[in-house]
Amino acid sequence: MTKIVGVEIVEHEPDPAPLIELVGVRAGYGSIEVLHGVDLVVREGAVVALLGPNGGGKSTTVKVLAGLLTPTAGEVRLAGRCVNGTSADVLARLGVCTIPEGRGIFPNLTVRENLRMATQTGTRLSRVEETAYARFPRIAERRNQLAGTMSGGEQQMLAMARALAVDPAVLLLDELSMGLAPLIVEELYELVAQVASEGVSILVIEQFARTVLGIADTAAIMLSGRIAAVGTPQEIEQQLSSAYLGGSHE
Amino acid sequence: MSNFLFYTVSGVALGAVYAIAASGLVVTYTTTGIFNFAHGAIGMFCAVTYWQLRVDWGVPTWLAIIIVVGAVAPALGIFLEIAIMRGLEGTSEITKLVIPVAVLLALNGLATWIWFDDPTQVKSVDPFFGSLSTVSLFGQHLLWHNVIGVFVAIAVAITLRIVLYRTQLGVTMRAVVDDRSLVRLNGGRPDRAAMAGWAIGAMAAAIAGILISPLISLQVLALTLLVVDAYAAAIFGRLRSLPLTFAGAIVLGLLKSYWDWFSAGGTKWPFLQNFRNAVPAVLLFVVLLALPQDRLRGAVVSRTRESFHVPTVRQAVAWGVALIAGIAMLQAIVAGPDIITLEHGMALGVMGLSLVLLTGYAGEVNLALFSFAGIATIAAWQFDVGPGGNALTTSLSVPGLAIATLICALVGGLVALPALRLRGLYLGLATFAFAIFVLNEVLLQSDQLTFHQLGLKFHLDLFTGGTLTVPRPNWFGVDFHASERSYLMLLCVVFVLLGIGLIALRRSAYGRALAAMKDSPAACATLGLNVTRLKLSVFMLSAAMAGLGGVLYSAQLRTVSGANDYDVFLSLGLFMLVVIGGVGYVSGAFLAGVFGGISFAVLGSLFDKLAHDYASFEPLFHFGGKFSTLLGSALAGIFLGRNPTGVAQQIMDGFRPLARARTAVGIWIAAEVALWVLSWQGPLSHWWFAIITFVSVFVVPRIIMMRYPDRFAAELGRPAPSDDDVPLELVGLARPFTEADRELFDAALSIAASTEPV
Ligand SMILES: Nc1ncnc2c1ncn2[C@@H]1O[C@H](COP(=O)(O)OP(=O)(O)OP(=O)(O)O)[C@@H](O)[C@H]1O
Numbered sequence A: 001m002t003k004i005v006g007v008e009i010v011e012h013e014p015d016p017a018p019l020i021e022l023v024g025v026r027a028g029y030g031s032i033e034v035l036h037g038v039d040l041v042v043r044e045g046a047v048v049a050l051l052g053p054n055g056g057g058k059s060t061t062v063k064v065l066a067g068l069l070t071p072t073a074g075e076v077r078l079a080g081r082c083v084n085g086t087s088a089d090v091l092a093r094l095g096v097c098t099i100p101e102g103r104g105i106f107p108n109l110t111v112r113e114n115l116r117m118a119t120q121t122g123t124r125l126s127r128v129e130e131t132a133y134a135r136f137p138r139i140a141e142r143r144n145q146l147a148g149t150m151s152g153g154e155q156q157m158l159a160m161a162r163a164l165a166v167d168p169a170v171l172l173l174d175e176l177s178m179g180l181a182p183l184i185v186e187e188l189y190e191l192v193a194q195v196a197s198e199g200v201s202i203l204v205i206e207q208f209a210r211t212v213l214g215i216a217d218t219a220a221i222m223l224s225g226r227i228a229a230v231g232t233p234q235e236i237e238q239q240l241s242s243a244y245l246g247g248s249h250e
Numbered sequence B: 001m002s003n004f005l006f007y008t009v010s011g012v013a014l015g016a017v018y019a020i021a022a023s024g025l026v027v028t029y030t031t032t033g034i035f036n037f038a039h040g041a042i043g044m045f046c047a048v049t050y051w052q053l054r055v056d057w058g059v060p061t062w063l064a065i066i067i068v069v070g071a072v073a074p075a076l077g078i079f080l081e082i083a084i085m086r087g088l089e090g091t092s093e094i095t096k097l098v099i100p101v102a103v104l105l106a107l108n109g110l111a112t113w114i115w116f117d118d119p120t121q122v123k124s125v126d127p128f129f130g131s132l133s134t135v136s137l138f139g140q141h142l143l144w145h146n147v148i149g150v151f152v153a154i155a156v157a158i159t160l161r162i163v164l165y166r167t168q169l170g171v172t173m174r175a176v177v178d179d180r181s182l183v184r185l186n187g188g189r190p191d192r193a194a195m196a197g198w199a200i201g202a203m204a205a206a207i208a209g210i211l212i213s214p215l216i217s218l219q220v221l222a223l224t225l226l227v228v229d230a231y232a233a234a235i236f237g238r239l240r241s242l243p244l245t246f247a248g249a250i251v252l253g254l255l256k257s258y259w260d261w262f263s264a265g266g267t268k269w270p271f272l273q274n275f276r277n278a279v280p281a282v283l284l285f286v287v288l289l290a291l292p293q294d295r296l297r298g299a300v301v302s303r304t305r306e307s308f309h310v311p312t313v314r315q316a317v318a319w320g321v322a323l324i325a326g327i328a329m330l331q332a333i334v335a336g337p338d339i340i341t342l343e344h345g346m347a348l349g350v351m352g353l354s355l356v357l358l359t360g361y362a363g364e365v366n367l368a369l370f371s372f373a374g375i376a377t378i379a380a381w382q383f384d385v386g387p388g389g390n391a392l393t394t395s396l397s398v399p400g401l402a403i404a405t406l407i408c409a410l411v412g413g414l415v416a417l418p419a420l421r422l423r424g425l426y427l428g429l430a431t432f433a434f435a436i437f438v439l440n441e442v443l444l445q446s447d448q449l450t451f452h453q454l455g456l457k458f459h460l461d462l463f464t465g466g467t468l469t470v471p472r473p474n475w476f477g478v479d480f481h482a483s484e485r486s487y488l489m490l491l492c493v494v495f496v497l498l499g500i501g502l503i504a505l506r507r508s509a510y511g512r513a514l515a516a517m518k519d520s521p522a523a524c525a526t527l528g529l530n531v532t533r534l535k536l537s538v539f540m541l542s543a544a545m546a547g548l549g550g551v552l553y554s555a556q557l558r559t560v561s562g563a564n565d566y567d568v569f570l571s572l573g574l575f576m577l578v579v580i581g582g583v584g585y586v587s588g589a590f591l592a593g594v595f596g597g598i599s600f601a602v603l604g605s606l607f608d609k610l611a612h613d614y615a616s617f618e619p620l621f622h623f624g625g626k627f628s629t630l631l632g633s634a635l636a637g638i639f640l641g642r643n644p645t646g647v648a649q650q651i652m653d654g655f656r657p658l659a660r661a662r663t664a665v666g667i668w669i670a671a672e673v674a675l676w677v678l679s680w681q682g683p684l685s686h687w688w689f690a691i692i693t694f695v696s697v698f699v700v701p702r703i704i705m706m707r708y709p710d711r712f713a714a715e716l717g718r719p720a721p722s723d724d725d726v727p728l729e730l731v732g733l734a735r736p737f738t739e740a741d742r743e744l745f746d747a748a749l750s751i752a753a754s755t756e757p758v
């Protein structure tokens, strides 16, 4: 399953089936192509970290996976089936949960209404609220507050709460840490690790490379629209120290 | 005191109706980002449907209400969303303005067709429980109808509150406003929210239409405008806050009602007798100006990808000569009323040129074109004819025209000055408010006004008697009054000269500054351009052009009616047509004239002629005739209005590659001339000639390209033949095998084409 370009590592156990797969995906905005043939696999129950410099196309990859952007070439596969052009809401109801870059919340809706938006995938509101408030008591106190008026950390907790409550098959996390204090980041990623241990496949994009490499099974580096390297977290960490990626904020 | 109570209560009752209409507008706008200009027309359409059910077919009132509000209105709203509005996401602001305008015109045309074919038949609806059933409150006798209206408004407010805050659908609708794609990431369906937004909007319009219909006899334009009045309340709520919208609506209703009180029903000051109907427009204008611009959402015009190709002045001159020659040829073969049709189209084209400057070059909006035309006409008439003068024996003078143009420039400046910081939709609404104001205060001013001031007594004639007879010019020894053909040529020459002037202007430093301002006013300001002066000047210039064109338009009509010939809906229609034609092109204005003045009128009369000639198909042809005259241009707007660069560019793009097939083009031109001769000499009806020519403009370039597939490979969307530069033996090495190569090899080696991949 792991492979630095060129080097094969022999595996003994059969790999779990790939849950999401990008095969030669090209995509962009208007006439500008941003992804020039991306291949990426997230296997069932695996946590894959996608690292890379700013503007490399990581968020664009997430948009393609989430169905917000249709690839111009190549295939996006979910559980082996091609889902090119399937719209984001259908994918969401199929169990692909995305927390986009920035805050994945509705600022002009209350916390409760934000959680209500998460029920469209079929979970009951009472269950969503129960799960969310149990994990994040801080949010429970603010349930009738407008989400946009909460602190950045609280907003990200709300976004995470939604992801946890809907029981997704795949979780796509785009820079959970943006603008947050390191302590909160640690806290959030402990949760991510916990979710991963429950068998959810996760693709996580992060600038705090150390933090995510600690919980990832596989890591990949993305450079100007291509996957430049794939490997175990250790291997990738070595590569990171050689190439600047803005990864090790300490 | 009792008066105060009476007018307050009536004001609140009226405000309640406005509140319902405006809240629908706000709901639609917040969930879809589209300001539904057709809101008034939807209200009108539903009100007339209600009349149909309740009065004409005798359906019980409660059932009629349920059918209209519960079924017809939401169905109409959902239909509009799915069929038309859904495609508007991410289009330019002009497109988002034009398509709802086209829908408005289509609904008005449809209602006219179905219900108002016979203008003498008066339709009216009784208030609920009849006009005699009243209730006493504070010693006032109130119509039950109005009391019900107030309660309905309260019910609507409560319902909207519950729907938007307590239901999944409503929460989704509000979430869409925040972040559309996040709604989809949550598994929500923004399309459903948009459909709900349109359905609720249409239902609100329907309720308002039903409540308002007993106030006036049912008429398409009057009913539409009454709901349009609610725009002021919606803007008061900044198009987003329902409580503020309700407050604005009540203020509006009270203002209108108190105005009735102070002006004793409009009789106190004769020159303000119609002011009542202008109150909402004035309020709209004031609210637009008073609200801080950053509070107005959507005020930032999104940068669009439209790019207009500016011809050189020499090209413009060549096209101008060609147009004059073409019109000369055309006018040789047509006669009588058809010349007048051509004139009408050409006059609209001249007026449309002012929009090319304003909207096409500078990115600003003016929805009051015909108001300027009306003002200019009055000015020219005052100068050349004057009260008691005889328009038939006088002629339009150059100074008269100049003064009319100048006055329009000044009025344009006066309108633009306060509205300078508005753009897009808001500027459109401000100019629309101005148009309604001018309609009521100037164009409908059918009594002579007498003022006693400073001991002097003087008279002012605006549209005294309701109509004016407008003189035509008598220049260069040509009496344009006597000869329609000459007047057609005059209009054509004016169009060409103004068009060349516009292109020269666009190529000048001033034109480049305009283009820069259109792209980004903020960037312009930082570069040191005086945006304020630029905007003001272009608005004045364009108003002057509208005035000039307007006088020629009025002179073309000869006798004009203040109520009908400068309608606010005409302004909307012409704006739409110029956008369809191609608002960045002089030829776009020409096409607008062709669409608006000629094509659908011609189609209509052609169908009428067919109906006359083939009596057995009469209903069919009659249908076709009505369809094209009443709905033609509106449907063209709905289908073509989305193309930001317009039909003109499409046609030009079709022509440009033809330089590679000069022979074929030569044959085409020769064939056209031959057809013209046929038509000139009689055998071919001139309208067939016109239709064949018109269609050939779109079809022939395509045919020529298909005839020479290798020369036009790129235009036909096929791989360029240059790919085959690769020698045959290197195919597969120098470039990958293609399906075509395999077929070629198979054929050369006489192998039956295999179905298995190799
Ligand atoms: N909506 C858009 N329109 C046009 N170009 C875009 C858009 N979004 C992103 N891009 C461009 O695509 C490229 C990749 O952007 P992307 O957001 O995927 O990068 P990223 O790897 O997520 O970077 P970062 O680490 O800064 O978040 C960038 O060059 C960016 O300018």
Ligand SMILES: [Mg+2]
Pocket (backbone or CB within 6 Å): A058, A059, A060, A101, A174, A175
């Ligand atoms: Mg990113």
